[in-house]
Amino acid sequence: MATSIHLDTVRKEFRTLGNTHVAVDDLSLDIPEGSFTTFVGPSGCGKTTTLRMLAGLETPTSGTVSFGDEDVTDLPPQERNVSMVFQSIALYPHMSVRENIGYGLKVHGVPKAERDERIDEAAAVLQIEEQLEKMPAELSGGQQQRVALGGAFVQDPDVLLLDEPMSDLDAKLKSDLRVEIQRLHQELDTTVVYVTHDQTEAMTMSDHVVLLRDGELAQVDPPKQLFDYPNSEYVAQFIGMPSTNVVDCAVEAGDGGTALVGPGFELSLPAGIDAPTAGRVRLGIRPQYLDVGSDGACRLSVDVEVVETLGTESVVHGRLEDGTSFDVVSDAVDDAVAGDRLDVSFDLANAFVFGEDGETILFGSERAGERSSPAGAGGVTP
Amino acid sequence: MSTALKSRLAAAGSALRERDVDGTTLLLAACFVPMLAFFVVVWVIPIVYALGMSLFASPVRSPEFVGLGNYAELLGNGAFWGFLWNSVVYAVATTGLSLVIGLGLALVINQRIRGGDALRTLMIFPYLLPTLVVIFMWKFILDPNIGILNQFLVDAGLIDKPIAFFSTLEFAMPAVVVTSVWKFASFAFFILLARLQAIDPDLYERARVEGATTWQAFRDITFPHLRGAILIILLVRGIWMFNKFDIIYLSTRGGPLQQTTTLPIRVYQLAFSEVNFGMATALAGVMFFLLAGVAVVYFRAFAPETEVA
Amino acid sequence: MATSTGRGLVSHDTQKRLQRIAVYLTALLISVFTIVPVYVMVVIAIQSPATTFAGGRVNLLPTEPSLRNFLVLLGSTDTVRYFVNSLVVTLGSTVLSTTIAVAAGYGLTRFDFTGKSLAARAVLFSYMFSPIVLAIPLYVVFSTLGLLNSHFALTLALTAISAPFCIWLMWQYFQTVPIALEESAWVRGASRWRTVRDVVLPVARPGYISAAIFAFAVAWNDFTMARVVMSRDEMYTITVGASLFLDRVNIGWGETMAVSLLISIPPFLIALFLQRYLLQGFSVGGLE
Numbered sequence: 001m002a003t004s005i006h007l008d009t010v011r012k013e014f015r016t017l018g019n020t021h022v023a024v025d026d027l028s029l030d031i032p033e034g035s036f037t038t039f040v041g042p043s044g045c046g047k048t049t050t051l052r053m054l055a056g057l058e059t060p061t062s063g064t065v066s067f068g069d070e071d072v073t074d075l076p077p078q079e080r081n082v083s084m085v086f087q088s089i090a091l092y093p094h095m096s097v098r099e100n101i102g103y104g105l106k107v108h109g110v111p112k113a114e115r116d117e118r119i120d121e122a123a124a125v126l127q128i129e130e131q132l133e134k135m136p137a138e139l140s141g142g143q144q145q146r147v148a149l150g151g152a153f154v155q156d157p158d159v160l161l162l163d164e165p166m167s168d169l170d171a172k173l174k175s176d177l178r179v180e181i182q183r184l185h186q187e188l189d190t191t192v193v194y195v196t197h198d199q200t201e202a203m204t205m206s207d208h209v210v211l212l213r214d215g216e217l218a219q220v221d222p223p224k225q226l227f228d229y230p231n232s233e234y235v236a237q238f239i240g241m242p243s244t245n246v247v248d249c250a251v252e253a254g255d256g257g258t259a260l261v262g263p264g265f266e267l268s269l270p271a272g273i274d275a276p277t278a279g280r281v282r283l284g285i286r287p288q289y290l291d292v293g294s295d296g297a298c299r300l301s302v303d304v305e306v307v308e309t310l311g312t313e314s315v316v317h318g319r320l321e322d323g324t325s326f327d328v329v330s331d332a333v334d335d336a337v338a339g340d341r342l343d344v345s346f347d348l349a350n351a352f353v354f355g356e357d358g359e360t361i362l363f364g365s366e367r368a369g370e371r372s373s374p375a376g377a378g379g380v381t382p
Numbered sequence: 383m384s385t386a387l388k389s390r391l392a393a394a395g396s397a398l399r400e401r402d403v404d405g406t407t408l409l410l411a412a413c414f415v416p417m418l419a420f421f422v423v424v425w426v427i428p429i430v431y432a433l434g435m436s437l438f439a440s441p442v443r444s445p446e447f448v449g450l451g452n453y454a455e456l457l458g459n460g461a462f463w464g465f466l467w468n469s470v471v472y473a474v475a476t477t478g479l480s481l482v483i484g485l486g487l488a489l490v491i492n493q494r495i496r497g498g499d500a501l502r503t504l505m506i507f508p509y510l511l512p513t514l515v516v517i518f519m520w521k522f523i524l525d526p527n528i529g530i531l532n533q534f535l536v537d538a539g540l541i542d543k544p545i546a547f548f549s550t551l552e553f554a555m556p557a558v559v560v561t562s563v564w565k566f567a568s569f570a571f572f573i574l575l576a577r578l579q580a581i582d583p584d585l586y587e588r589a590r591v592e593g594a595t596t597w598q599a600f601r602d603i604t605f606p607h608l609r610g611a612i613l614i615i616l617l618v619r620g621i622w623m624f625n626k627f628d629i630i631y632l633s634t635r636g637g638p639l640q641q642t643t644t645l646p647i648r649v650y651q652l653a654f655s656e657v658n659f660g661m662a663t664a665l666a667g668v669m670f671f672l673l674a675g676v677a678v679v680y681f682r683a684f685a686p687e688t689e690v691a
Numbered sequence: 692m693a694t695s696t697g698r699g700l701v702s703h704d705t706q707k708r709l710q711r712i713a714v715y716l717t718a719l720l721i722s723v724f725t726i727v728p729v730y731v732m733v734v735i736a737i738q739s740p741a742t743t744f745a746g747g748r749v750n751l752l753p754t755e756p757s758l759r760n761f762l763v764l765l766g767s768t769d770t771v772r773y774f775v776n777s778l779v780v781t782l783g784s785t786v787l788s789t790t791i792a793v794a795a796g797y798g799l800t801r802f803d804f805t806g807k808s809l810a811a812r813a814v815l816f817s818y819m820f821s822p823i824v825l826a827i828p829l830y831v832v833f834s835t836l837g838l839l840n841s842h843f844a845l846t847l848a849l850t851a852i853s854a855p856f857c858i859w860l861m862w863q864y865f866q867t868v869p870i871a872l873e874e875s876a877w878v879r880g881a882s883r884w885r886t887v888r889d890v891v892l893p894v895a896r897p898g899y900i901s902a903a904i905f906a907f908a909v910a911w912n913d914f915t916m917a918r919v920v921m922s923r924d925e926m927y928t929i930t931v932g933a934s935l936f937l938d939r940v941n942i943g944w945g946e947t948m949a950v951s952l953l954i955s956i957p958p959f960l961i962a963l964f965l966q967r968y969l970l971q972g973f974s975v976g977g978l979e
Contacts, residue, residue, distance in 0.1 A: 092876075413798025414798050425825070487717070493714050495715060497718070501721070504726065510955070512911065515955055519728040519951070521937070528744060595706075663831070681812055686811075
């Protein structure tokens with residue numbers, strides 16, 4: 001039966017010969033039962049370490065881990081009702097597929113008949129019935145990963161952990177397996193925690209996304225929230241492909257009101273916004289929200305360097321007049337060439353304003369912080 | 383073996399930290415106790431005991447502490463240096479020749495000639511056959527009365543009388559070396575062949591396209607790839623040959639007239655022919671320190687321990 | 692085929708042909724050098740001395756194979772007893788070395804402690820050790836304990852020289868076994884011990900077979916340790932016992948070659964049936 005997961009100021013330090021590396025820095029997190037939560041972030045951000053602490057393969061230096069009401073912090077992996085799928089797949093090479101899937105059941109003393117029944121069921125769900133009597137070495141990467149998923153499925157765990165299970169697979173397999181995993185989630189009554197560095201996976205599969213940075217929580221929200229309301233520059237740039245454009249601006253107060261002045265453009269802030277009136281800020285605008293032409297409130301010119309045609313739209317990689325790199329995604333730029341000067345525009349409503357500390361000040365014309373943390377995600381956003 | 387002992391103590395004393403999984407103290411013990419017990423009982427204790435014994439004259443019958451007297455007597459005796467020289471000659475000659483033959487054959491097999499596979503399988507024989515068998519074979523071949531080599535040489539008119547190779551002063555060491563090379567060239571062969579076959583053939587293709595001769599290709603592509611293996615073979619097999627006892631003992635017992643007596647043979651003689659355990663353990667001690675010195679060089683140069691730790 | 696840019700005195704073609712000849716010549720020479728002694732041994736073993744040495748010369752073409760040499764061997768020597776001794780100590784030290792090596796290799800790989808580098812060097816150092824230099828101290832200790840001329844003592848001595856490399860082999864081998872395999876079993880409820888039994892040992896099989904082969908070869912081949920530890924005839928291993936044959940008046944070359952054949956059988960069988968494990972040892976060890 002699925003349980004909720006609660007991390008309370010969990011800290012993990014690794015000590016080697018005089019150096020102490022803090023992998024997870026006082027992380028607190030609530031994961032609702034039955035949800036599909038993804039930990040995402042660049043290498044070294046602590047996502048795998050946190051996952052391993054959920055599995056019991058690492059013990060926190062301090063803090064507690066709870067499944068529902070039960071404190072499992074010091075419980076070894078054998079005694080937690082979790083299943084885990086590893087990045088390296090980790091199939092036992094000397095056991096057949098059937099034995100691989102059924103190993104956990106065998107350890108728990110499930111009689112053979114029932115084992116076989118459950119293995120057959122798992123194999124049917126994952127479409128690997130033909131492979132049941134084969135050895136792992138005879139299978140392709142995708143099939144092997146399905147076997148690993150089968151082994152996890154068959155345990156009927158409270159918590160299902162997946163550690164970058166698709167890193168070693170090609171793009172087509174990845175998209176197939178993404179569907180499989182989501183189907184599994186629906187079939188099983190379990191809480192899924194998924195770790196990846198690929199934000200596309202995170203955004204497409206999850207109920208909630210936990211973005212980590214250097215062992216700390218950057219933001220936890222459903223994917224759409226993360227996309228539309230990043231609470232820091234880090235989040236805005238990590239989520240979304242290509243990355244959000246970020247430009248340095250100065251805040252100038254004038255007769256007509258406050259304006260953000262950037263390289264080659266000026267954006268007036270409407271009256272009544274709770275915005276800074278002086279200093280420097282950084283403006284973020286997603287490449288997808290730029291319109292070709294001069295209709296929007298803020299106009300600027302981009303020197304085109306590279307154009308990638310994707311069929312339905314194109315990505316223009318270019319630079320602003322001060323050298324800041326700037327990308328544009330649009331279906332109206334198909335005939336742009338390197339060396340062109342492209343005029344684009346956008347509206348404040350689609351932009352983010354970040355303070356010098358990286359925190360978001362404005363979402364469009366909304367002041368950050370006025371939005372309450374959405375209920376259900378339960379994350380503590382620092 | 384004090385270094386081994388120190389490492390054991392260091393391991394036990396320092397905080398033994400392993401991966402954060404419970405209930406493994408028993409496993410830990412099961413892993414390390416056998417090895418540690420074994421090393422202490424079979425290596426450390428005997429060696430320490432023997433080193434201690436080397437400080438006594440006639441330690442078995444009437445022990446008399448002489449400090450480094452045995453060592454002084456050993457090293458002061460001119461014969462010692464002769465034995466050392468024999469050891470060096472034997473080690474260098476055997477290793478050198480083994481390397482040359484092994485390398486030559488590896489290069490040949492690498493050319494993928496017809497019968498190459500058969501030849502490679504053939505080379506397993508010397509590796510397989512027990513040393514005693516190799517000795518018997520060569521003793522027969524080189525026998526003065528019915529050995530086929532003598533038979534051949536006499537028939538070909540190269541010599542008048544058969545030569546008793548193993549008992550003739552000039553030929554004893556060469557005979558022993560040839561016997562040893564027969565057995566050990568195959569080691570060098572297999573190691574070098576493995577390295578050779580790991581070289582990307584595209585490198586040679588490119589060299590051909592750029593106009594290099596066979597010699598230049600060997601010098602600039604093949605040799606650099608083999609350099610590491612050659613050095614290791616020279617050093618490790620060199621040490622091994624320096625320490626070899628059975629081949630020489632079985633073929634000549636160290637004779638004739640100590641002509642083929644190397645340090646290992648001498649140790650045996652001191653212990654069992656002359657029953658002088660003080661001197662025997664002293665010589666063993668000398669060899670121990672010699673080996674330790676070479677080992678230090680080896681570790682500095684190659685750092686082989688990094689493969690596991 | 693186009694000639695090269697005219698380097699050297701001869702054309703590319705001739706150069707290639709000469710090289711080809713040199714290569715085949717070398718191969719031929721080395722083949723002869725390698726085969727002849729083995730052939731000689733086999734021929735002399737399977738013919739009675741009367742046939743081999745007829746006419747005062749050595750006749751190397753097998754005309755009348757016979758079992759005479761083997762029968763004499765079994766009849767007038769203690770060959771069988773020597774073989775039994777060899778088997779006992781060889782099997783004993785093989786089992787001991789392999790067990791120690793598997794346990795140590797696993798522990799050294801999985802557990803962290805300071806001084807690992809030193810431990811590695813210690814293992815390698817003992818591997819480079821001269822057997823005779825260890826044999827003398829062992830003799831002294833065994834003598835003091837009254838263990839000379841016992842199977843037990845020789846088994847220990849043989850383990851002493853084979854264990855270091857076996858430990859090194861298994862240590863290297865376990866590096867290639869991902870801990871994720873064990874973690875996967877833990878998460879599914881298997882205790883650490885159970886995981887060792889169900890996962891670690893089966894996966895380590897190629898490794899410990901290689902180690903066992905090495906230990907077997909070292910022990911079977913050994914002369915030094917056996918010569919030092921055993922002084923009574925009935926305890927001799929086959930290597931020591933046979934080495935004394937040539938000194939005896941009633942044992943000739945025929946019987947000597949016959950016993951040589953017999954001694955070669957176990958290693959030969961190993962090479963025949965367990966070849967791929969041999970090569971594993973080479974690629975891992977690189978030293979031996």
